Amino acid sequence: MRKAALSGVMLCVLVLAGAAQSTTPPRPFDAAREKRLEWFRDAKYGMFIHWGLYAIPAGEWKGQRSLGLGEWIMNRLKIPVRDYEPLAKQFNPTKFNPDEWVQLAQDAGMKYIVITSKHHDGFALFKSAASPYNVVDATPYKRDILKQLADACAKRGMRLGFYYSQSQDWHEKDGAGNTWDFGPDQDASGKELKNYDAYLRGKAEPQVRELLTNYGPVALIWFDTPRMMTDLRGQRFADIVRQTQPNTLIDGRLGTEGDYRSTGDNVIPAEASTEAWETPATINHTWGFRKDDIDWKRPGEIAFKLVDIVSKGGNYLLNVGPTAEGVIPQASQENLRTVGRWLKINGEAVYGAGMSPFGDEFGEWTAKGAKDVRGQKLFLANNEWRVTTRPGKLYITFFAEPRAPFEIPAMKNKLLRAYRLADHAPVDLKTENGRTTFSLERPILDPMATVVVVEFEGPKVEKQPD
Numbered sequence: 001m002r003k004a005a006l007s008g009v010m011l012c013v014l015v016l017a018g019a020a021q022s023t024t025p026p027r028p029f030d031a032a033r034e035k036r037l038e039w040f041r042d043a044k045y046g047m048f049i050h051w052g053l054y055a056i057p058a059g060e061w062k063g064q065r066s067l068g069l070g071e072w073i074m075n076r077l078k079i080p081v082r083d084y085e086p087l088a089k090q091f092n093p094t095k096f097n098p099d100e101w102v103q104l105a106q107d108a109g110m111k112y113i114v115i116t117s118k119h120h121d122g123f124a125l126f127k128s129a130a131s132p133y134n135v136v137d138a139t140p141y142k143r144d145i146l147k148q149l150a151d152a153c154a155k156r157g158m159r160l161g162f163y164y165s166q167s168q169d170w171h172e173k174d175g176a177g178n179t180w181d182f183g184p185d186q187d188a189s190g191k192e193l194k195n196y197d198a199y200l201r202g203k204a205e206p207q208v209r210e211l212l213t214n215y216g217p218v219a220l221i222w223f224d225t226p227r228m229m230t231d232l233r234g235q236r237f238a239d240i241v242r243q244t245q246p247n248t249l250i251d252g253r254l255g256t257e258g259d260y261r262s263t264g265d266n267v268i269p270a271e272a273s274t275e276a277w278e279t280p281a282t283i284n285h286t287w288g289f290r291k292d293d294i295d296w297k298r299p300g301e302i303a304f305k306l307v308d309i310v311s312k313g314g315n316y317l318l319n320v321g322p323t324a325e326g327v328i329p330q331a332s333q334e335n336l337r338t339v340g341r342w343l344k345i346n347g348e349a350v351y352g353a354g355m356s357p358f359g360d361e362f363g364e365w366t367a368k369g370a371k372d373v374r375g376q377k378l379f380l381a382n383n384e385w386r387v388t389t390r391p392g393k394l395y396i397t398f399f400a401e402p403r404a405p406f407e408i409p410a411m412k413n414k415l416l417r418a419y420r421l422a423d424h425a426p427v428d429l430k431t432e433n434g435r436t437t438f439s440l441e442r443p444i445l446d447p448m449a450t451v452v453v454v455e456f457e458g459p460k461v462e463k464q465p466d
């Protein structure tokens with residue numbers, strides 16, 4: 001008891017900035033949107049790929065190390081366009097093999113891929129008539145990266161989406177974000193100081209149209225950092241998507257209403273939500289490749305975050321940052337494949353699974369209303385087990401040896417039987433005074449995570465009134 005309690009306490013001190021209670025009222029039901037979201041709500045787990053010129057300096061510029069995100073090096077070190085643009089002349093990813101990338105995603109158990117078609121630095125990984133600053137026209141490589149990846153995905157039935165930085169473009173004088181070459185975007189009153197619409201109409205909108213016209217079916221467009229994105233400007237992008245590919249999803253960072261909510265980076269909400277949502281996450285501490293960042297998330301962490309997110313109704317979009325040669329770091333591959341092997345056996349508890357009908361297992365808000373550094377209420381998380389569902393079934397995933405006996409949360413439904421998902425070994429249920437418990441054989445079957453399935457009468461859990 002003490003050890004578990006201790007570990008519980010230790011786990012509970014996590015400060016979850018931005019994970020506060022979601023106060024946003026659920027949006028009105030939209031049948032067309034729900035239709036578009038069906039595959040997304042089933043998929044749960046995707047591969048994010050941040051790749052571009054920033055993989056060449058990989059966190060260091062002319063011997064000077066830049067802190068923070070690798071893909072932000074041009075901004076962090078205020079590198080002028082005249083010095084950064086020539087990186088394109090060095091971009092020649094001879095080891096890029098799209099089939100291997102898609103194979104890795106499949107081995108990892110990921111059901112969709114989202115790649116950076118153009119990030120904040122303005123460089124496009126696809127042939128574009130709207131700007132010569134692209135992989136075909138500006139590099140010795142001269143081949144369209146997105147075309148090759150789209151073909152590999154189509155061949156293997158992998159859904160492909162494109163990240164597109166619609167607002168920030170540090171290469172363009174009228175784009176947002178390059179204050180070191182082109183001055184501030186706005187003055188103190190918010191008045192815009194650049195011809196932002198000229199950039200939007202001259203580059204961003206045409207390029208989004210190209211992405212939705214030249215690469216086959218596009219699963220989603222992942223817009224980002226919506227600076228100066230008025231509803232009108234956001235709607236222009238939404239119209240391009242809806243007119244060219246009506247089934248294409250729009251994420252939550254367009255600046256106007258998307259099809260689902262995007263949390264902050266690496267932010268996992270403390271509680272469940274029926275609205276579709278997605279957590280974009282790094283596998284170390286950067287999106288773009290940095291040669292000095294080898295603090296990789298371990299398979300157990302990844303498995304927990306995935307099941308935690310699914311038990312709260314969300315999707316997990318986990319990133320890899322390939323090197324300039326086009327190689328996904330070995331450690332990323334190994335950790336993703338380890339989780340993929342677990343999903344091969346336990347995927348029933350994840351893909352298409354419903355969120356927890358309970359919630360107490362997530363943890364609790366600090367009673368005394370303690371606040372975190374941002375003045376947000378503190379949530380004391382409990383990471384020992386999570387619940388996901390399918391009609392007539394609870395999937396209880398244990399990330400630590402469960403306290404024996406483990407008590408199943410109260411529910412009206414009659415409990416029929418229980419077994420371990422991995423090998424269907426029966427698990428005995430004991431019911432006394434209306435409480436049902438079970439004990440798991442020790443040591444636990446899979447220390448990374450072990451799933452127990454509890455079958456109950458009826459499709460949905462009927463909760464006991466509190």
Ligand code: JFZ
Nearest residue numbers: 069071072224225263264265280287
């Ligand atoms: C943005 C990018 O700046 C970054 O390079 C990466 O592409 C990431 C996926 O998205 O970074 C953000 C955007 C929004 C938040 C945090 C980081 N946010 O809302 O907390």
